[in-house]
Amino acid sequence: MADDEIILSELSDDELVLQMHDDLYDGLREEIEEGVNILIARGWAPYDALTKALVAGMTIVGADFRDGILFVPEVLLAANAMKGGMAILKPLLIATGAPRMGKMVIGTVKGDIHDIGKNLVGMMMEGAGFEVRDLGINNSVDKYLNALDEEKPDILGMSALLTTTMPYMKVVIDTMKERGMRDDYIVLVGGAPLNEEFGRAIGADAYCRDAAVAVETAKAFVARKHNRPNV
Amino acid sequence: MAMDALPKLLSSRDWLMADGATGTNLFNMGLSAGEPPEFWNIDKPDNIRTLYRSAVEAGSDIFLTNSFGGNAARLKLHNAQGRVGELNRVAASLGREIADAAGRLVVVAGSVGPTGEIFKPMGNLTHAMAVEIFHEQAEGLKEGGADVLWVETMSAFEEYAAAAEAAALAGMPWCGTMSFDTAGRTMMGITSASMATKVESLPNPPLAFGANCGVGASDLMRTVLGFEAAGTQRPIIAKGNAGIPKYHEGHIHYDGTPALMAEYAVLARDAGVRIIGGCCGTMPEHLKAMRHALETRPRGPVPTVELIQAELGAFSSVSDGTGDTSGDPKRERRGRRS
Numbered sequence: 001m002a003d004d005e006i007i008l009s010e011l012s013d014d015e016l017v018l019q020m021h022d023d024l025y026d027g028l029r030e031e032i033e034e035g036v037n038i039l040i041a042r043g044w045a046p047y048d049a050l051t052k053a054l055v056a057g058m059t060i061v062g063a064d065f066r067d068g069i070l071f072v073p074e075v076l077l078a079a080n081a082m083k084g085g086m087a088i089l090k091p092l093l094i095a096t097g098a099p100r101m102g103k104m105v106i107g108t109v110k111g112d113i114h115d116i117g118k119n120l121v122g123m124m125m126e127g128a129g130f131e132v133r134d135l136g137i138n139n140s141v142d143k144y145l146n147a148l149d150e151e152k153p154d155i156l157g158m159s160a161l162l163t164t165t166m167p168y169m170k171v172v173i174d175t176m177k178e179r180g181m182r183d184d185y186i187v188l189v190g191g192a193p194l195n196e197e198f199g200r201a202i203g204a205d206a207y208c209r210d211a212a213v214a215v216e217t218a219k220a221f222v223a224r225k226h227n228r229p230n231v
Numbered sequence: 232m233a234m235d236a237l238p239k240l241l242s243s244r245d246w247l248m249a250d251g252a253t254g255t256n257l258f259n260m261g262l263s264a265g266e267p268p269e270f271w272n273i274d275k276p277d278n279i280r281t282l283y284r285s286a287v288e289a290g291s292d293i294f295l296t297n298s299f300g301g302n303a304a305r306l307k308l309h310n311a312q313g314r315v316g317e318l319n320r321v322a323a324s325l326g327r328e329i330a331d332a333a334g335r336l337v338v339v340a341g342s343v344g345p346t347g348e349i350f351k352p353m354g355n356l357t358h359a360m361a362v363e364i365f366h367e368q369a370e371g372l373k374e375g376g377a378d379v380l381w382v383e384t385m386s387a388f389e390e391y392a393a394a395a396e397a398a399a400l401a402g403m404p405w406c407g408t409m410s411f412d413t414a415g416r417t418m419m420g421i422t423s424a425s426m427a428t429k430v431e432s433l434p435n436p437p438l439a440f441g442a443n444c445g446v447g448a449s450d451l452m453r454t455v456l457g458f459e460a461a462g463t464q465r466p467i468i469a470k471g472n473a474g475i476p477k478y479h480e481g482h483i484h485y486d487g488t489p490a491l492m493a494e495y496a497v498l499a500r501d502a503g504v505r506i507i508g509g510c511c512g513t514m515p516e517h518l519k520a521m522r523h524a525l526e527t528r529p530r531g532p533v534p535t536v537e538l539i540q541a542e543l544g545a546f547s548s549v550s551d552g553t554g555d556t557s558g559d560p561k562r563e564r565r566g567r568r569s
């Protein structure tokens with residue numbers, strides 16, 4: 001339908017950004033890549049392209065996911081489109097020394113091989129501008145702690161889908177306490193059988209019901225952490 | 232194996248009782264976090280016999296084999312992808328042994344859980360791969376003497392359909408449930424109404440279909456009402472969790488009492504559910520209370536959502552996700568790309 005066709009390069013900046021929000025919502029990777037390239041060619045700062053086009057678009061996706069309007073397949077497609085845009089922006093962001101949102105190390109706990117939810121959180125966090133190191137599935141305490149040493153992230157995220165594996169999160173947190181490093185990190189936990197009470201009981205900073213909530217929680221905690229005076 | 236066992240029971244009785252939790256029970260017997268439960272079929276067969284026997288003694292007409300994660304995609308992560316045939320065959324043959332000693336007709340249902348993979352284009356799983364994975368498992372369960380394949384906790388209908396095709400390839404009758412845990416829908420966005428319609432489009436529809444796991448008994452009952460509102464004539468299965476998991480002194484326990492699960496069982500029967508059981512957290516004492524209630528409490532009218540909420544507790548989300556039948560995003564569109 002040629003009448004309906006939108007030529008991205010003919011849109012004004014404001015129109016293009018709104019169109020990119022729509023295209024992210026619809027998971028159109030090529031269109032997002034094209035949009036990012038146009039913004040950069042028009043002289044946009046990479047950080048503005050990231051926050052105003054991609055992050056703002058993924059925030060809409062996240063809100064509709066949280067509200068039960070979008071489901072996992074749509075979110076995965078949106079995240080895939082976002083990744084296309086990020087691949088273009090990442091080297092530019094580093095080159096321009098753009099401010100970082102924060103960094104997260106994430107992984108599914110030992111004995112648990114589920115990763116759909118964990119992957120979704122990782123993608124949404126990237127969509128929100130965070131740097132993410134994904135440790136994959138079946139992570140022992142040592143693997144988590146090594147990654148914390150290597151990456152020095154703001155946030156540790158742990159996921160479990162089984163009632164048999166969720167107690168392992170406490171093992172990780174207890175070990176962090178023993179080594180006097182618990183308070184250096186924001187610890188977020190999630191997974192189908194978890195709940196807020198469980199998060200509190202094991203000493204996590206927060207339980208996140210879904211990927212959208214994880215992003216909101218991460219932003220709030222990182223903002224708080226950055227406002228804290230250095231001691 | 233008796234392929235007519237379940238049809239026979241379904242045609243002779245109003246309701247049948249299925250079993251409760253597998254994982255929760257095995258965990259209580261000392262299964263450690265991270266150990267694949269299926270290994271116990273070989274390593275601790277007496278524990279698996281105890282699991283099956285406890286369900287039968289509590290009054291279950293159907294019990295599921297310890298093979299939920301016994302497909303190559305899941306076992307691969309424990310480097311045991313070469314043991315699919317063995318683990319499933321023994322899961323079923325231990326079940327056969329217990330069922331045949333029960334003194335009444337008890338159905339051995341071969342549990343088939345999800346692969347944990349996502350279908351293309353979002354993931355890497357293809358239909359052909361999924362069918363092959365489920366078929367391998369189905370042959371093992373058949374060889375061990377399962378009466379029926381029991382596909383459960385599915386989120387994607389593509390995966391459910393692949394398991395159906397595997398059942399056909401193995402020449403097995405099957406039942407299949409999905410898990411409605413995300414704002415009334417499955418994780419992949421399937422509504423109760425859409426599942427009820429889609430099962431009829433399969434070349435070999437299941438003997439019975441329904442919901443398991445998810446978020447507590449209230450939500451599960453609302454899903455059941457959704458199946459019925461879609462006008463299905465097919466027998467419905469309800470296998471809900473005994474409440475929600477709570478953490479207490481290093482252990483996880485589910486907060487649903489036997490009394491609550493008995494109430495749930497009666498409401499499910501009154502709603503027209505033909506196969507009623509539990510899922511996570513449902514222990515033998517819950518099953519006994521359910522059986523007793525099903526046998527002694529008179530049949531009531533089909534429950535309303537208000538009654539379900541009053542008896543079983545609040546729903547986890549406002550809507551069951553079925554109102555928006557198009558499944559399209561509700562967001563205003565700015566324009567269309569060609």
